[in-house]
Each structure stands twice: as structure tokens, then as C-alpha cells.
Amino acid sequence: MKLKYLGTAAAEGIPAVFCNCPLCKRARELGGRDFRSRAQTLINDDLLIDFGPDTYWHVCRYGLDLAKIRTLLITHAHEDHYSPAELDYRNRPFAYLSGDKECDDADFPTLDIYLSKGAYDYAPAKFYHENVLLPGAMTFHRARAFQPFTAGKYTVTPLTANHWPDHEALNYLISDGGSTLLYAHDTGLFPQGTLDWFKENKPRLDFVSFDCTGMASGHDTGGGHHMNLYRNKITREQLLEFGCATEKTVWCCNHFSHNGKSTHDELVKIMAKDGFLVSYDGMEAEF
Numbered sequence: 128m129k130l131k132y133l134g135t136a137a138a139e140g141i142p143a144v145f146c147n148c149p150l151c152k153r154a155r156e157l158g159g160r161d162f163r164s165r166a167q168t169l170i171n172d173d174l175l176i177d178f179g180p181d182t183y184w185h186v187c188r189y190g191l192d193l194a195k196i197r198t199l200l201i202t203h204a205h206e207d208h209y210s211p212a213e214l215d216y217r218n219r220p221f222a223y224l225s226g227d228k229e230c231d232d233a234d235f236p237t238l239d240i241y242l243s244k245g246a247y248d249y250a251p252a253k254f255y256h257e258n259v260l261l262p263g264a265m266t267f268h269r270a271r272a273f274q275p276f277t278a279g280k281y282t283v284t285p286l287t288a289n290h291w292p293d294h295e296a297l298n299y300l301i302s303d304g305g306s307t308l309l310y311a312h313d314t315g316l317f318p319q320g321t322l323d324w325f326k327e328n329k330p331r332l333d334f335v336s337f338d339c340t341g342m343a344s345g346h347d348t349g350g351g352h353h354m355n356l357y358r359n360k361i362t363r364e365q366l367l368e369f370g371c372a373t374e375k376t377v378w379c380c381n382h383f384s385h386n387g388k389s390t391h392d393e394l395v396k397i398m399a400k401d402g403f404l405v406s407y408d409g410m411e412a413e414f
């Protein structure tokens with residue numbers, strides 16, 4: 128499986144939109160890996176995780192062809208992960224998927240979109256332009272925790288996240304038959320139901336992408352439905368103890384907030400000691 132982090136920041140981005148804190152000022156000076164757009168990840172070239180406000184920037188920066196995407200997984204409806212108005216632009220007259228204006232794209236494969244409860248509840252009705260939706264252009268599916276589904280060559284298992292419980296935010300376990308990714312954004316320490324599921328099912332995890340909104344904090348900052356290095360270490364121990372991970376499993380921290388106060392290089396120095404990779408926009412991994 129190939130993974131590409133398109134964006135690696137929490138909701139406000141780094142530098143944050145209106146912010147002049149020391150980290151945001153340094154990020155503006157340093158650029159490069161210290162520019163973090165909102166979280167979004169591409170798997171191979173046909174599965175996309177989340178559809179936030181920086182999707183258009185990612186299309187431009189990486190030269191993406193989103194018409195190739197067959198499966199879109201939405202973790203939850205927070206605005207950094209889901210901008211439903213942008214989905215309008217997969218329809219005519221905003222998009223000619225096959226490249227041929229004369230053909231009506233009726234035979235073009237649908238985009239299967241799997242959404243958490245909160246995102247699904249208002250997704251299909253929220254198109255901002257009337258009469259643009261082609262029959263079958265997009266198909267919306269409600270994803271439910273612990274109910275695996277097949278999407279193309281992928282087996283996807285949604286898991287309950289410790290995040291926005293009323294909206295049933297999800298993390299995703301994604302397998303392409305060869306390898307398995309755990310994409311754990313956004314979440315705090317895993318809820319008991321998710322821990323029990325791992326204990327019982329014991330998937331072999333090749334790559335784990337953790338919510339690390341609080342960055343390198345070495346103690347429990349308490350509250351909140353996010354993680355930091357301290358909580359990532361606890362969760363890694365749990366997954367190892369359940370037999371879901373081995374010494375070959377790759378652990379990567381992602382979804383960073385400026386409130387964590389560290390530049391990319393500072394994070395790498397701290398995280399490497401504990402065996403965690405630090406994501407950056409454009410980072411690729413194959414496993």
C-alpha cells in the first residue's frame with residue numbers, strides 16, 4: 128500500500144490562519160515542512176481520506192487527478208475534515224470527468240463516499256448548486272463502527288473514535304489484501320469498545336497513523352478528544368499487548384496543532400527517540 132500525506136495539520140493549519148504565536152511566526156519564516164495544511168491522505172491513487180478545505184490546494188500542489196478516486200472516506204464532520212460544498216465540483220458544468228465535454232459522463236464510475244453519522248446526516252442534501260448532480264455521480268454510504276465493508280480492492284473497518292461522540296466520529300482500518308493501515312484521526316485515547324475490538328480481532332497493523340494534535344507533550348494534558356506523544360505511546364503499548372502490532376509496524380504521528388509549539392525538526396528529534404515518524408505535507412510511505 129502506498130500512502131501520501133497531503134495535509135498534516137489540525138483545524139487551523141500551521142501557520143494558523145489568523146495567528147501570530149511564536150510557532151506560527153517561525154513556520155512562516157521556515158516554510159518547507161513547517162507549512163502544514165489541513166489533514167488529508169491519499170492511499171494508492173484511488174482512495175482518499177477526508178475532504179477538507181485544503182483539498183483544492185492539494186490538487187494544485189501535488190498534481191492530483193481526483194477523477195481517479197473511487198472511494199472517499201470521511202472520518203467526521205469537523206470542518207477541517209469535511210467540506211461538502213466542494214463535492215459540487217465533481218458535477219457538470221464544473222467537471223468533465225472523462226475529459227470529453229460532448230460525452231455526458233453517464234458511464235463514468237461513481238465516487239463511493241463513506242461517512243460517519245454526523246457527516247452523513249447532512250451530506251447529500253447540502254449541494255449548493257441546484258441541478259448539478261448527475262445520477263450516480265456520487266453515492267453516499269453511512270459508515271458504522273465495527274461493520275466492515277468492501278470498497279474496490281479495499282476492506283475497510285470503521286472504528287469508534289474518542290471524538291465528537293454525538294456525531295459518531297470514526298477511525299478507519301484499511302486493508303488492500305497485502306497490507307493494513309490504521310488511520311486514527313481524530314481521536315483521543317481509544318474508547319473501550321474499540322480496544323475490545325482490537326483485542327478480539329487482532330488485525331496485523333503495518334502502518335499506524337496517530338492523532339498527535341498536542342505534539343510532543345510527554346504527559347497527559349487531560350480532557351479533549353485528541354492525542355499527544357504521551358497518549359500515542361499508551362495506545363501503541365495497547366496495540367502491541369493485544370498482538371495487533373510487531374516490531375515491523377511503522378508508527379507515525381500526524382494532525383498537529385500550533386498549540387503544540389514545536390517546529391518539524393524539533394518534533395523529529397523528540398519523536399525519533401520513541402520510535403515515531405513525524406508526518407509532513409507531501410510525505411510518502413510504502414508498506
Ligand SMILES: [Zn+2]
Nearest residue numbers: 137138207313
Ligand atoms: Zn481535525
Ligand SMILES: [Zn+2]
Nearest residue numbers: 146148151385
Ligand atoms: Zn499560532
Ligand SMILES: [Zn+2]
Nearest residue numbers: 203205290313
Ligand atoms: Zn475533529
